[in-house]
Amino acid sequence: MCSDHITPWSKNQGHSGHTWSWLGAAMQGTALSFGSMAIPGGWRYHPAVLAQTIATLAEMFPGRLRWVAAGSGEALNEHVTGEDWPEKEIRNRRLESGVKIIRRLWQGEEVTDLSGPVKTDRAKIWSLPNVNPAIYGAALTPETAFRLGGWADGLLTVQKPPEELQKLINAFRDGGGSGKPVVLQMHVSWDTTDEQARYNAWDQWRNNTKGPVACANLVTPEDFDRVCADVKPEDMDEVILISADLNRHVEWIRMYRAMGINEIYIHNAGKNQMAFIDGYQQSVLPFLEV
Helix, strand or coil: CECCCCCCCCCCCCCCCCHHHHHHHHHHHCCCCEEEEECCCCCCCCHHHHHHHHHHHHHHCCCCEEEEEECCCCHHHHHHHCCCCCCHHHHHHHHHHHHHHHHHHHCCCCEEECCCCCCEEEECCCCCCCCCCEEEEECCCHHHHHHHCCCCCCEEEECCCHHHHHHHHHHHHHHHHCCCCEEEEEEEECCCCHHHHHHHHHHHHHHHHCCHHHHHHCCCHHHHHHHCCCCCHHHHHHCCEECCCHHHHHHHHHHHHHCCCCEEEEEECCCCHHHHHHHHHHHCHHHCCC
16 A cells, blocks of 8 residues: 655655556556555545546556545645645545545546535546446544545554554444445564664654644644654654564554454555565564465
């Protein structure tokens, strides 16, 4: 899975490539299936542009772009259009409006809506796949999860302590998501020692110590670096699963799978990606029932 940023969370991360360009190259060069975040609220991408982008990838690589997870966005990425960044309720309405537009376009309709939160004039997608990707909803809080339970095809969320994650999943199901898939992005940090793994997490992912409100409303990487200036490496244990022992990683994955989560996407927070992939191939994946 991948996210959709124009801007990194921190200057230390240094890069932020274009998701949809990368996905085309990734699917051409692999046999993997993919899922991606998508922000259809009409800032960087009008939902008609997103609908066409996603439909083209799904037509080119049938069945490989399995889902997109629609979210209400973050000022970090969407402020570039110069519009005022609205409160959460308005962002939610724009999200839901954008999802409705995309679904109608994927059915081959010509869509005009000049009165809704996201205006659309005679939009139509001319190249469509035989099977459209599912549209999941992205949620970080139980309140958001409950709201999207009725319209989303599934839930995407991030790793939390089990009791907090269960509350969020329950809210999604109570809001209409019963029986729909739940997808988890699991943040870990692994290296040859716990200390190095902890440093890796602190160096690249200390923004994760801030809550959903800050993540949605801070505007620049410099803003995140400023509010995270007092974060210490030992603080990272509260928000990322950190261990040099890959047996513990197996236990964490099994714990979340036992909660009924359908798919787990594992994000190693450090830069040591090839070593991480090799370590998981040798010492994690063989011990999971897939």
